[in-house]
Amino acid sequence: MNNHPDYLKECREQEWRVELRKSMKAKERTALERVKMPEHEPEVRSRDHREVNIGLSEEQAVVEAKRCLDCADPTCISGCPVGINIPAFIKNIERGAFLESARVLKETNTLPAVCGRVCPQEVQCEEACFYARKLHLLPVAIGNLERFAADYERNSGKISIPETEKSNGIKVAIIGSGPAGLAAAADMARLGYSVTVFEALHELGGVLKYGIPEFRLPNEIVDVEIDNLKKMGVSFHTNFVVGKTADLDDLRKEGYRAFFIGSGAGLPRFMNIPGENYIGIFSSNEYLTRVNLMNAAKEEYDTPVLFGRKVAVIGGGNTAMDSVRTARRLGAEKAMIIYRRTEEEMPARKEEIKHAREEGIEFHMLSNPVEYFADQNGRVNRMRIQKMKLGEPDSSGRRRPIPIEGSEYDTEVDLVVVSVGVSPNPLIPSSVKELEVTRWGTLVVDKESMQTNIPELFAGGDIVRGGATVILAMGDGRKAAAGMHKTITDNVLNKK
Amino acid sequence: MNKIVSRKNLSEHVVKIDIEAPLIAKKRKAGHFVIVRIGEKGERIPLTISSADPERGIITLIVQKVGVTSHKLSALKEGDFITDVVGPLGKATHIEKVGTVLCAGGGVGIAPLLPIVEEMHKAGNRIITVLAARSRELIILEDEMRAHSDEVIIMTDDGSYGKKGLVTNGMEEVIRKEKIDMAITIGPAIMMKYCALLTKKYNIPTVASLNTIMVDGTGMCGACRVSINGETKFVCVDGPEFDAHAVNFDEMLLRLGGYREEERIAYESYLKTL
Numbered sequence: 001m002n003n004h005p006d007y008l009k010e011c012r013e014q015e016w017r018v019e020l021r022k023s024m025k026a027k028e029r030t031a032l033e034r035v036k037m038p039e040h041e042p043e044v045r046s047r048d049h050r051e052v053n054i055g056l057s058e059e060q061a062v063v064e065a066k067r068c069l070d071c072a073d074p075t076c077i078s079g080c081p082v083g084i085n086i087p088a089f090i091k092n093i094e095r096g097a098f099l100e101s102a103r104v105l106k107e108t109n110t111l112p113a114v115c116g117r118v119c120p121q122e123v124q125c126e127e128a129c130f131y132a133r134k135l136h137l138l139p140v141a142i143g144n145l146e147r148f149a150a151d152y153e154r155n156s157g158k159i160s161i162p163e164t165e166k167s168n169g170i171k172v173a174i175i176g177s178g179p180a181g182l183a184a185a186a187d188m189a190r191l192g193y194s195v196t197v198f199e200a201l202h203e204l205g206g207v208l209k210y211g212i213p214e215f216r217l218p219n220e221i222v223d224v225e226i227d228n229l230k231k232m233g234v235s236f237h238t239n240f241v242v243g244k245t246a247d248l249d250d251l252r253k254e255g256y257r258a259f260f261i262g263s264g265a266g267l268p269r270f271m272n273i274p275g276e277n278y279i280g281i282f283s284s285n286e287y288l289t290r291v292n293l294m295n296a297a298k299e300e301y302d303t304p305v306l307f308g309r310k311v312a313v314i315g316g317g318n319t320a321m322d323s324v325r326t327a328r329r330l331g332a333e334k335a336m337i338i339y340r341r342t343e344e345e346m347p348a349r350k351e352e353i354k355h356a357r358e359e360g361i362e363f364h365m366l367s368n369p370v371e372y373f374a375d376q377n378g379r380v381n382r383m384r385i386q387k388m389k390l391g392e393p394d395s396s397g398r399r400r401p402i403p404i405e406g407s408e409y410d411t412e413v414d415l416v417v418v419s420v421g422v423s424p425n426p427l428i429p430s431s432v433k434e435l436e437v438t439r440w441g442t443l444v445v446d447k448e449s450m451q452t453n454i455p456e457l458f459a460g461g462d463i464v465r466g467g468a469t470v471i472l473a474m475g476d477g478r479k480a481a482a483g484m485h486k487t488i489t490d491n492v493l494n495k496k
Numbered sequence: 497m498n499k500i501v502s503r504k505n506l507s508e509h510v511v512k513i514d515i516e517a518p519l520i521a522k523k524r525k526a527g528h529f530v531i532v533r534i535g536e537k538g539e540r541i542p543l544t545i546s547s548a549d550p551e552r553g554i555i556t557l558i559v560q561k562v563g564v565t566s567h568k569l570s571a572l573k574e575g576d577f578i579t580d581v582v583g584p585l586g587k588a589t590h591i592e593k594v595g596t597v598l599c600a601g602g603g604v605g606i607a608p609l610l611p612i613v614e615e616m617h618k619a620g621n622r623i624i625t626v627l628a629a630r631s632r633e634l635i636i637l638e639d640e641m642r643a644h645s646d647e648v649i650i651m652t653d654d655g656s657y658g659k660k661g662l663v664t665n666g667m668e669e670v671i672r673k674e675k676i677d678m679a680i681t682i683g684p685a686i687m688m689k690y691c692a693l694l695t696k697k698y699n700i701p702t703v704a705s706l707n708t709i710m711v712d713g714t715g716m717c718g719a720c721r722v723s724i725n726g727e728t729k730f731v732c733v734d735g736p737e738f739d740a741h742a743v744n745f746d747e748m749l750l751r752l753g754g755y756r757e758e759e760r761i762a763y764e765s766y767l768k769t770l
């Protein structure tokens with residue numbers, strides 16, 4: 001799936017690209033400043049759920065695209081988990097061929113409008129950009145440009161529906177409609193398979209819908225991608241829990257020849273400290289699901305959610321940022337991040353941390369909750385926090401937080417969101433006894449084909465990696481589709 | 497979308513609804529539940545599958561009007577569609593021949609108790625069922641229970657039917673009379689708490705089926721969490737049935753009240769729209 005060096009070179013030597021490179025001196029390019037992403041003002045946006053980033057205008061995108069030097073050795077590509085042909089899509093923006101740019105993106109990335117918004121570019125492509133590595137300047141805004149091209153295509157009404165091969169009539173099942181499942185479904189449909197996606201919830205999109213809030217990833221963007229899959233002939237079954245509504249054997253009997261498991265890491269972790277089950281203490285999954293999937297904050301919807309004036313969110317990842325900024329939007333006067341390491345170790349995207357700060361979120365670093373207290377109705381009203389210091393690096397390479405004895409202090413809270421990680425969804429592993437799992441509950445797969453120890457079962461995304469990223473999940477889905485196709489062709493078609 | 501093929505009022509507040517759900521009907525075992533949602537703006541609530549007919553592809557739910565969603569559901573007519581039905585969820589009841597089983601169902605708990613009584617009876621157990629409610633109209637499914645029990649005792653708070661007294665009074669009377677090998681209790685949390693205290697006193701292994709607040713019903717959110725022997729468990733995937741003597745009912749009672757105010761306001765404003 002990754003772009004072959006020869007292919008990349010061939011693209012780079014196309015006449016128009018050579019011309020474009022010559023049209024401007026490298027010095028002029030590097031003299032340009034990185035175009036700032038226009039955003040809504042913090043005071044305005046923290047009162048509603050509008051998307052924070054407005055998106056680059058055509059003019060801005062072209063200027064930003066000019067900064068890219070179209071390097072002979074594009075290191076950015078090696079920073080991309082799916083190896084997008086980055087210079088090619090950017091140079092297409094520079095020459096004004098926006099639709100072509102989107103097409104280049106889609107050669108490797110099924111969901112560019114999503115990834116342009118939520119990928120941690122600062123530790124991927126942008127970190128590997130020549131500007132960052134060699135010039136110590138701000139990298140080319142690859143993520144913002146990706147978003148621009150994808151949005152341009154969507155808004156143009158000329159979104160290209162990938163061509164599908166003649167139907168081969170072979171049924172495959174995709175379990176879970178998160179980015180991993182959607183990507184696998186797209187590729188299998190393209191190859192002519194008859195694809196059905198099974199989703200446990202009443203909505204499609206996985207974390208993209210129930211987790212990541214509207215202010216960061218509008219639902220509409222995900223829906224457009226799902227509509228495209230429908231146009232390609234993919235069918236979707238919501239309210240269908242594989243392992244419960246039907247198990248793999250039932251589906252086999254229905255004629256499904258291969259399966260992709262993209263069931264995610266949906267099991268929330270708690271800290272198991274005293275008082276954690278008091279009212280007003282949520283997992284981030286529950287809090288975000290109520291607000292995003294069930295629209296609990298809107299009066300005309302039936303699902304309730306508790307509102308907090310003093311909200312503490314435990315954790316330092318994207319999920320924690322999304323929860324704390326959601327609480328802010330739902331009226332919290334004081335919204336705090338409580339994290340046991342320092343900002344440097346926070347796994348959240350840098351942009352989310354910046355946006356959170358602008359929105360008045362308080363950051364309490366080197367702090368860890370040890371106990372919760374409640375009023376007579378059981379509603380949390382206070383938490384005890386212990387200060388931490390950083391010790392030696394642990395197996396993850398991050399410095400390990402060590403509690404400081406006697407440093408405990410109490411703070412008033414009326415809502416707490418626990419966002420300390422998720423575990424793989426155990427539903428499928430527990431319903432397929434022979435499936436090989438690690439001791440963390442993730443599925444064991446072959447890294448190239450994404451095949452599990454059961455030959456017709458493939459898997460990818462968070463169920464394989466634990467909590468990871470959208471782009472990795474999507475990449476896994478595509479690898480698995482290639483693996484499935486190969487296995488099916490070897491076994492089934494050749495035997496005919 | 498699942499079609500309602502028939503509905504019947506069991507009492508002023510309780511309806512029985514048959515729904516087309518062929519896959520669920522095929523997989524369903526006693527103890528399983530479904531999550532339903534009414535309308536695009538609806539909430540997701542769990543309901544025990546009372547019985548199922550795999551041949552006709554039908555599941556039966558028994559719904560008591562207690563809040564907005566149960567009210568909306570009971571207002572639906574034959575031929576109407578339910579927006580979402582997903583299941584069967586949870587772990588099925590462990591059915592086994594143990595001897596004499598004392599089954600205690602209170603109020604809303606009577607409906608989910610029925611399939612368990614039925615299966616335990618079929619497994620060859622002697623079944624003594626105690627049904628309890630505030631008053632006569634709230635005792636439901638009496639005939640069905642009688643069909644699968646060796647003995648049925650009815651208790652009402654106001655004495656309007658059966659004996660006057662609490663479910664635990666009825667249970668204790670039985671326990672004093674004969675050897676009970678196992679007890680099953682389903683009903684309001686407060687009732688299950690006292691049933692558990694009672695059977696603990698007599699050392700009778702007891703199962704309680706917990707009716708916590710749920711959102712997804714697939715283990716994703718933790719809204720349904722309870723403490724079992726001090727350990728946090730998710731009712732939707734680890735339950736709904738647990739060793740009643742290990743359940744922290746006080747914590748569960750508090751958590752059930754988590755949205756009481758929101759629910760009251762929503763229900764009142766809903767009733768005004770009728």
Ligand SMILES: Cc1cc2nc3c(=O)[nH]c(=O)nc-3n(C[C@H](O)[C@H](O)[C@H](O)COP(=O)(O)OP(=O)(O)OC[C@H]3O[C@@H](n4cnc5c(N)ncnc54)[C@H](O)[C@@H]3O)c2cc1C
Pocket residue numbers: 118119120175176177178179180181198199200201205206207208211212213240241242243262263264265266288318319320322349425427428460461462463467468469470471473
């Ligand atoms: C709040 C939040 C913010 C995040 N922010 C970012 C970010 O900014 N950038 C980033 O790259 N990543 C982010 N992530 C991580 C990213 O969303 C995940 O890594 C990614 O969604 C994983 O994709 P997936 O397809 O493996 O699983 P999921 O998106 O979790 O989808 C799995 C789907 O499978 C369904 N399912 C599960 N079991 C079954 C079953 N038995 N039968 C049928 N269906 C089933 C689930 O209901 C779900 O819809 C975030 C995650 C969260 C929770």
Ligand code: FES
Pocket residue numbers: 709710711712713714715716717718719720721730731732733
């Ligand atoms: S209802 Fe969400 S985990 Fe049980």
